[in-house]
Amino acid sequence: MFGIYLKRELSRRKKAALVIALGLALGIALVITVNSVSAGMTQAQDKVLKSLYGLGTDMTVTKAQAAPTDSESGRPRFEFDAGSDSDDTQSSDRVMTQGGQALKASLVTDVAKQTGVASAVGALSLNVTKVDGSFTQGTAESSDSGSAQGGPGGGQSTGQPRVQGGGANFDVNSYSVAGVDVTNLDLGPLATSKITTGKTFTTAQTNSKVAVVSASYAKENELTIAKTITISDTKYDIIGIATPDSSESTTDVYLPLKQAQTLADSADQVTTIYVTATDSKQIDTVKSTIQKNISGTTVTTSADLADTVSGSLSTASNLATSVGKWLSIAVLIAAFLVAALLTSSAVSRRVREFGTLKALGWPSRKVTRQVVGESIVNGLIGGALGIAIGLAAAYTVTAISPTLTAELGSTASAGGGGGRMGGGGPGAQQAASNTMDIALSAPVSLTTIALAAGLAIAGGLIAGAMGGWRASRMRPADALRSVQ
Structure with a gap:
């Protein structure tokens, strides 16, 4: 009886039911859209952090760069032989550590022993400035000043000699080098890339003269497998080409850590320690532990790094998180109120019907159940439409x-300069900020679908509760007064 009557009443009031369902559908669709876009923003930000911070890295340990003393200079110096016959090409490399003050390699072990740390790996970030070119010696030529002047024999004077031609032609190339621990490649700068050509380092190559270069650097300099790259007169065999997983590479050349330390004359030193925690929910606790037990260091987590992400991604994320969610809540509340008011209004127009049913013996709870049932069906229809529109x-x-x-x-952990992650970690920064383009997606999870279905049922219950309460208060006498 209940089902038959429910079906008949909904068929009779198709337009009213459709209006109520569409109102709920729009609110639910907006909730789905905002949630899916917010999820896409989160994924996009994760890609940025993952590509720059390091796969599997929960935090990094660095030390701020100390201010240079009067006897020190941060500017690179180059010396060339400018002799009279110096027409051959000359080259000079300046290798400098970057990303903060160097740390003792023994600190890697100390960090790994801290409570809550699962693994720790050290890396050395370098910047190589290569200058090569040649000098061209000019020729001295003299010019006659004119005719002889006075005196016997009519002597002739000569003007000052002038240098013709000559000069210098040099090319400057700057690139980043990362020394990686070949015994743990799952953590550190190279963890953000995959080897697309050739092979990666092996554990036996801790001090071998081999190198892996990024795909962009290899393309720019026409480097391939089996070729060599020379840094400070040392040749390294290229064994692999690395392609970043989700962004442009911030490191051009990867070397075994010991080789990088030799190039920079930084034996047993690192600039960044990459750390993973045993429990991702205890990262803040681990951060505090490391800072407390290892003084003078700065610990940066992915959450700290996320606060520095700006650009259109950050703006869109803020809009989706704040404006979008508040707007969807406001629209959803409005949809619920409209559905409740329309249901209540529809009940008011059914005075004769409900009054007659009560005169025939229907109790108030049965009338209420009828109205609530109709409203829930309207809510489910609205939910289905809302899910379809949201998807x-x-x-x-x-x-x-x-x-x-x-x-x-x-x-805050940077030791001077801007924000490019020279070694793949937040402590290894260069003067320019790292910028990348991210394609936005809007994934819809099952949780979002379940939320939409719950909102649809909730909307139907709210509308049915208001309409049912109004219907339960009607008396058979109201039906008689409504008879014209």
């Missing part, structure tokens, strides 16, 4: 894939 909107965003720009600014 279509999310699919459209994913299909269009708007491009957002992410800029990683400097963090």
Whole structure:
């Protein structure tokens, strides 16, 4: 009886039911769209952090760069032989550590022993400035000043000699080098890339003269497998080409850690320690432990790094998180209120019907159940429409894939300079900020679908509760008064 009556009443009031369902559908669709876009923003930010911070890295340990003394200079110096016959090409490399003050390699072991630390690996970030070219010697020529002047014999004077031609032609190339611990390649600068050509380092190559170069650097300098790259008169065999997983590479050349330490004359030193925690929920606790037990260091987590992400990605994320969510809540509340008011209004127009049913012996709870049942069906219809519209909107965003720009600014742990991650970690910064483009997607999770279904049922219950309460208060006499 209940089902038959429910079906008949919904068929009779198709337009009213459709209006209520559409109101709920719009609110639910907006909730789905905002949640899916927010999830896409989170994924995009994770890509930025993952590519720059290091796969599996929960935090990094660095030390701020000390201020140079009067006897020190941060400017590179180059010396060339400018002799009279110096027409041959000359080259000079200046290798400097970057990303902060060097740490003792023994600190890697100390960090690994801290409570809550699962693994720790050291890396050395270097910047190589290569200058090569040649000098061309000029020729001295004299010019006659004119005719003889006075005196016997008519002497002739000569003007000052002038240098013709000559000069210098030098090319300057700067690139980043990362020394990696070949015994643990799952952590550190090279963990953000995969080897697409050749092979990676082996544990036996801790001090071998081999190198892995990034795909972009290899393309720019026409480097391939089996070729060599020379740094400070040392040749390294290229064994692999590394392609970053989700962004442009911030490191051009990867060397075994010991070789990088030899180049920089930094034996048993590192600039960044990459750390993973045993429990991702205890990262803040581990950070505090390391800072307390290992003085003079700065610990930077991925959460700290996330605060420095700016650009259109950050702006869109803020809009989706704040404006979008508040807007969806406001629309959803409005949809619930409209559905409740429309249901209550519809009940008011059914005075004769409900009054007659009560005169025939229907108790108030049965009348209320009837109204609530109709409202829940309207809510489910609205939920189905809302889910369909929300999925279509999310699919459209994913299909269009708007491009957002992410800029990683400097963090508090940086030792001077801007925010590019020279060695793949937040402590290894260069003067310019690292900028990358991220394609936005809008993934819809099962949790979001379940939330939409719950909101649809909740909307139907709210509307049914208000309408049912109004219907339960009607009396058979109200039906008689409504008879014209």
